[in-house]
Amino acid sequence: xxxxxxxxxxxxxxxxxxxxxxxxxxxxxxxxxxPNGSGKSTLSNVISGKPGYNIKxxxxxxxDTDILKINPDERAAMGIFMAFQYPVExxxxxxxxxxxxxxxxxxxxxxxxxxxxxxxxEELNQIASKLxxxxxxxxxxMNEGFSGGEKKKNEILQLLLLKPKLCVLDEIDSGLDxxxxxxxxxxxxxxxxxxxxxxxxxxxxxxxxxxxxxxVHIFNKGKIVESGDHDLVKILEEKGYKEFS
Amino acid sequence: MRTSDETTKLVEEAxxxxxxFTTNIEQDLAPxxxxxxxxxxxxxxxNEPKWLLNWRLKAFDTLxxxxxxxxxxxxxxxxxxxxxxxxxxxxxxxxxxxPKSLEEVDPELLRAYNKLGxxxxxxxxxxxxxxxxxxxxxxVFDSVSVATTFKSExxxxxxxxxxxxxxxxxxxxxxxxxxxxxxxxxxxYFSTLNSAVFSDGSFVYIPPGVRCPMxxxxxxxxxxxxxxxxxxxxxxxxxxxxxxxxxGCTAPMRDENQLHAAVVELVxxxxxxxxxxxxxxxxxxxxxxxxxxxxFVTKRGICQxxxxxxxxxxxxxxxxxxxxxxxxxxxxxxSSGEFYSVALSHNCQQADTGTKMIHIGKxxxxxxxxxxxxxGRGQQTYRGLVSILPKADNTKNFTQCDSLLIGxxxxxxxxxxxxxxxxxxxxxxxxxxxxxxEEQLFFCLQRGITxxxxxxxxxxxxxxxxxxxxxxxxxxxxxxxxELSLEGAVG
Numbered sequence: 001x002x003x004x005x006x007x008x009x010x011x012x013x014x015x016x017x018x019x020x021x022x023x024x025x026x027x028x029x030x031x032x033x034x035p036n037g038s039g040k041s042t043l044s045n046v047i048s049g050k051p052g053y054n055i056k057x058x059x060x061x062x063x064d065t066d067i068l069k070i071n072p073d074e075r076a077a078m079g080i081f082m083a084f085q086y087p088v089e090x091x092x093x094x095x096x097x098x099x100x101x102x103x104x105x106x107x108x109x110x111x112x113x114x115x116x117x118x119x120x121x122e123e124l125n126q127i128a129s130k131l132x133x134x135x136x137x138x139x140x141x142m143n144e145g146f147s148g149g150e151k152k153k154n155e156i157l158q159l160l161l162l163k164p165k166l167c168v169l170d171e172i173d174s175g176l177d178x179x180x181x182x183x184x185x186x187x188x189x190x191x192x193x194x195x196x197x198x199x200x201x202x203x204x205x206x207x208x209x210x211x212x213x214x215x216v217h218i219f220n221k222g223k224i225v226e227s228g229d230h231d232l233v234k235i236l237e238e239k240g241y242k243e244f245s
Numbered sequence: 246m247r248t249s250d251e252t253t254k255l256v257e258e259a260x261x262x263x264x265x266f267t268t269n270i271e272q273d274l275a276p277x278x279x280x281x282x283x284x285x286x287x288x289x290x291x292n293e294p295k296w297l298l299n300w301r302l303k304a305f306d307t308l309x310x311x312x313x314x315x316x317x318x319x320x321x322x323x324x325x326x327x328x329x330x331x332x333x334x335x336x337x338x339x340x341x342x343x344p345k346s347l348e349e350v351d352p353e354l355l356r357a358y359n360k361l362g363x364x365x366x367x368x369x370x371x372x373x374x375x376x377x378x379x380x381x382x383x384x385v386f387d388s389v390s391v392a393t394t395f396k397s398e399x400x401x402x403x404x405x406x407x408x409x410x411x412x413x414x415x416x417x418x419x420x421x422x423x424x425x426x427x428x429x430x431x432x433x434y435f436s437t438l439n440s441a442v443f444s445d446g447s448f449v450y451i452p453p454g455v456r457c458p459m460x461x462x463x464x465x466x467x468x469x470x471x472x473x474x475x476x477x478x479x480x481x482x483x484x485x486x487x488x489x490x491x492x493g494c495t496a497p498m499r500d501e502n503q504l505h506a507a508v509v510e511l512v513x514x515x516x517x518x519x520x521x522x523x524x525x526x527x528x529x530x531x532x533x534x535x536x537x538x539x540x541f542v543t544k545r546g547i548c549q550x551x552x553x554x555x556x557x558x559x560x561x562x563x564x565x566x567x568x569x570x571x572x573x574x575x576x577x578x579x580s581s582g583e584f585y586s587v588a589l590s591h592n593c594q595q596a597d598t599g600t601k602m603i604h605i606g607k608x609x610x611x612x613x614x615x616x617x618x619x620x621g622r623g624q625q626t627y628r629g630l631v632s633i634l635p636k637a638d639n640t641k642n643f644t645q646c647d648s649l650l651i652g653x654x655x656x657x658x659x660x661x662x663x664x665x666x667x668x669x670x671x672x673x674x675x676x677x678x679x680x681x682x683e684e685q686l687f688f689c690l691q692r693g694i695t696x697x698x699x700x701x702x703x704x705x706x707x708x709x710x711x712x713x714x715x716x717x718x719x720x721x722x723x724x725x726x727x728e729l730s731l732e733g734a735v736g
Contacts, residue, residue, distance in 0.1 A: 050687050076693035088688040092706025098692075101702060106693035141706070158692065 001026045001166055001197040002047070007058035009039075009046055009222075016042045018222035020058070024166070027194035031208055032201050033233070034219030035241040040201045041085060043219075044170040047199070048082040049075050062166065077109035079165030083155040083172050090142040095154065096124060098142045099161055106162060127160045132183055148175040156187045167191075168199045173207040185210030205237045218244045275334035281305060284441050287334045291410050291445075294417060304430045304440035313434050315541075316568065319597040320626040320658055323539060323566050326504045333442045333475075398458070405450040406461055409477050412448030419450055423481055427510040427547045427574070435506040435541040443477035443508065451486035451517070460716050462491040476507040482517035484550070489520040491719060504539050505564075511546030513553035515577065519546060520556045522715055523571075524723055526563035526730075532621075534593025537565025544571035545601075548580030548609075556583040557600065558714045560723045562730040565594055570628065572601035575609035575637075582611040585711040587723070589730050590623025590655070599629035599660075604637040604670070613644040616708050618727075619655035620734035626658040631672060633665045640670040648678040649707050651700065651734050701728040 002024040009017040016039045024030045034040050046053050047060060049072035059066050067075055090098065104114045128137060131153050143151050152172055159167055169188070173181055188211050192198060200213060208216075208230070216233055218226040218241070225244045226232065236244070275286050284305050288298040315325050399406055405416060412420050430440045451457055482488050492509075505527065511519050521544075530537025540563075546555035557571040573582030584600035602611035617625040631642045648657035659676050681703050689699030705712070705724055712720045 048691050050691075051683070072687065072690040073693050073695050076691055082691050084688065084691075088682075088684050090685060090688075090703060090706055092709035093702055098702070101698065102689075102692035102694055105695065105698060109693065162692070 001028075001063060002199070003059075003061040004047075005059050005061070007046070007060065008056040009042060010054045010056055011042070011052065015056075016053075016222050017046070020223055022217065022224065024197045024199055026197060028215065029192060029198040029200060029211065029213045031213035031216045031233070032199065032219050032224075033203065033216065033236060035203070038219045039222040040219055041170055042222075044082055044168045044199070044201055047166075047168055048072055048080060073105070074109065076162075076164075077106045080168070081159055081162055081164030081166065082168040083152075083159060083170060085171040085174060087143050087146075087151040087155055089144045089146075091144050093142045094139050095142050096121070096138040099124065099138075099158065102158070103162060124157075124161060127157055130160075131157055131187055133157070149177060149180040152176055152184060153180065156184050160187060160191055163191075164196065166197050166199065168201070170201050171203065172200075173202055173204060181206065182210065205233050208233050220245050275332060277332055278329045279305075279331070279333060279442070283333050287442060287444075290334060291413070293410075293413055296417075296421065297413060300424070300430075301441050301443075304437055307431050308434075308437045308441055311431075311434060311437060315434065319568055319628070320624065320660075321566055321568060321595050321597050323595070326539065328438070331504060334444070395459070402455050402458070403452040404455060404457055405448065407448055409443075409446040409448050409479065412479075416448070416450065419481065420448065420479065423479055423510070423512055425510075427512060427545050428508055428543050433543060436508050436543045439475050439477060439506050439508040439543070443475045446477040446507070446509075447480075447490075448478070449480040449488060449490060451482045451488045453484040453486060455483075455486045457486070457488040460489045460491050474505055476505075476509075478507070478509040479512075480510070480519060480521070481512045482514060482519045482553075484515045484517060486514075487518045487520075489522070489716060491522050491524075491716065493524040493526065503537075505541065507542045507544075509542070509544040509571075511544075511555055513546065513548050513550075513555050513580075515550035516552040517550075518554040518556075521546070521558070521571075522719055523557075523559040523561075524719065524726065525559065525561045525567070526726060528565075529563050529592065529594050529730075530565040532592045532733075534565065534622075537594070538563065539566045540564040540569065541566075542569040544569065545574065546572070546582070547574040548577050548582065548606075550577040551579050551606070553577050553580045554582070555580075556585070556714070558583075558585040558711065559587070559598075560711070560715070560726065561586070561588040561596060561598060562726055564596075567594075567596040567598055569596075569598045570600055572603070572630075573611065574603045574605065575611065575640075576605045577609075578606040579608045580606055581609065583714075584611075584613045584615070584629075585714045586615045587618070587708045587711045587727070588616070588625060589618045589727065590620070590625045591730055591734055592621040592623060594621075595624045597626040597628055599627045601630040602632070602642060604631075604633045604640040604642070607636070607638045608640065609637060610641040611643075613642070613646070614710055615644075615646040616711055617646075617648045617657055618651065618704055618707070618731075619648065619657050620651040620731060622654045624656045624658070626660060628660045628662075630662040630664065631674075632662075633667050633670045633672065635666045637667050638669045640667065642670070642672045644672075644674045646674070646676045647707070648676075649704065650678065650680045651704075651731070697728075697732065700731055700734060704731060 004020055004022040007017055007020040032040055055068055060068055062078060062080060100120060107114060124138060125135060133153060143154060172184060185207060212230055216228055216230060217224045218236060275283055284301050288301055428436050431437055449461060480490060511521060513519050527538040527540060548555055555573045559571060561567055571584060575582050582602050588596045588598050590596050599615060600613055613629060615627050617627055619625040627646045631644060633640050646659055650657055657678055661674055663672055665672055681700060685703055686696065686699050689702060690696060704727060712723060715723060
């Protein structure tokens, strides 16, 4: 699904990602763990195409297409979704109308007709109730005045609605209470299947107790310093990041 | 259009004979220039009564005496227009001068029409295509009979809705009673000019106790064509009545006149309410600031009696230069005034716009919500006055004035004047200036929304409070218009 080869990225002449190779196969859940400032968020931003990063070397291929020159909205239409660590507020735009604009934009780029409003609303309500969100949540302004937990749930709501092939989850677990973490983990696990892939970026073990990854990589100073399966998470939790530098 | 020799001759003759013009004139255009004879010529062409001619002439004298000229205090840079270089009377164009079909019309204009989803027949009308006028009546109303039904329904209720000229002919007492009472002839340079040479406009009278059952729109008043330059509108809402009036049209209108100086007067009597909504989309000039309309408009309403209400909503996206301050004089006790504005300046457009709320009566209240958007090299100024006079006890004002910047070469300026002379009043002013953040844009892009759509989405959100106060259909159009006007603002 995603193949990162020999990737080096810098911001303002500072090397953030250093010769990274990472592959995420179809149907795989891959976790990248690392301390603050290790380059995890840069990785997700570069995959989704955020401007401001200098790609010095290497390539990122999504389903065999090099995406580095492709605009972020086109990447989204190809099926790449990023759940934001800090979701953005857009005042004056209702959550549901934002979502409808998003889904129709993606459909348009894939030459699919706009979604039927009734069907769209039904599905949206269904997803909202699955995540334990009240209906009124959908008519509130996009993320404005949402609690931390609500913002994160809203990211998962968008994921479940837009049905991407590759989900990049950038610290979806930060700032969540235990109950919210469970709801979000459940949403992610239920969505995960053999056709889609997940890149889960996190500091902590707790999300990975609910969403069991197929592979775990420890990230430090812009490169992978250790790889393993789910067991690596426990080792990391015991020893801390200091051991892996 | 060419000034015909015969018209010139007639004007010359009129200068010789005080009561000239005995023959029926077929010409469409008076020669350029502003003088007493032109004023007489216009009045004569419109078969106006003597009192109105005298009123115009008095205005002309005032104009001559005025020491001021185009305002220099506004935050606008433009070349002065020579008033002697303008035609002051032009009857509707002869059909032969018009484009023969849409193929002869500026493709940019057509692209705009298509984006706004305007049907072909209406496009022809808006672009001024030959013989499209009659067809457009059908297109706009579906059929002529609808127009007739509409008029008869209004007249059953005693509502008068007609062109200003018709009102002068058929309802002279009403016109005479209220004309120039809200905006005196000598109020400002442009109101004086308009009073001398106004072409036509709308007249509305709502009788006591009547709630006008539909939005009155200039769009429905077909004979509004060709009155754009020096329009004159007068709306009177008698006791306990209500009217909502829509002015303008989201489709960009072609107009060869560079200077527009309209005057709109509103009068609300006891417990009456007037809601006046404008969408202004005159030609803004090209990307480099060449061409475009200079829009110097004077709009003011008076809440003459107790418990009356006047509400202005404007969406200003057109014109190269906009100078406009729709205001409310709150004279009646417990009266209220509102001003909701979205103004957009893109490319080289400049807007200096805002409102004046003059609190005279007790317990009066006013609310101002202004949303200015600047993009490209556009310059945007909010200029507003809140004035609380000594006897206006327990008055309230709330002002919110927000600016949104798109790009690095545009500007937003806020100039609020607050003059409070009564201790019991409550005046609040909030202002903000923000830029569309890269974070917001990227978030939208990551959800598959294009940069242009994302900008439109964020801007629409920014304007929502104002759009909410527009009549539903108008609001939908205004949104589309904003999107269209913002094209090329990003990237």
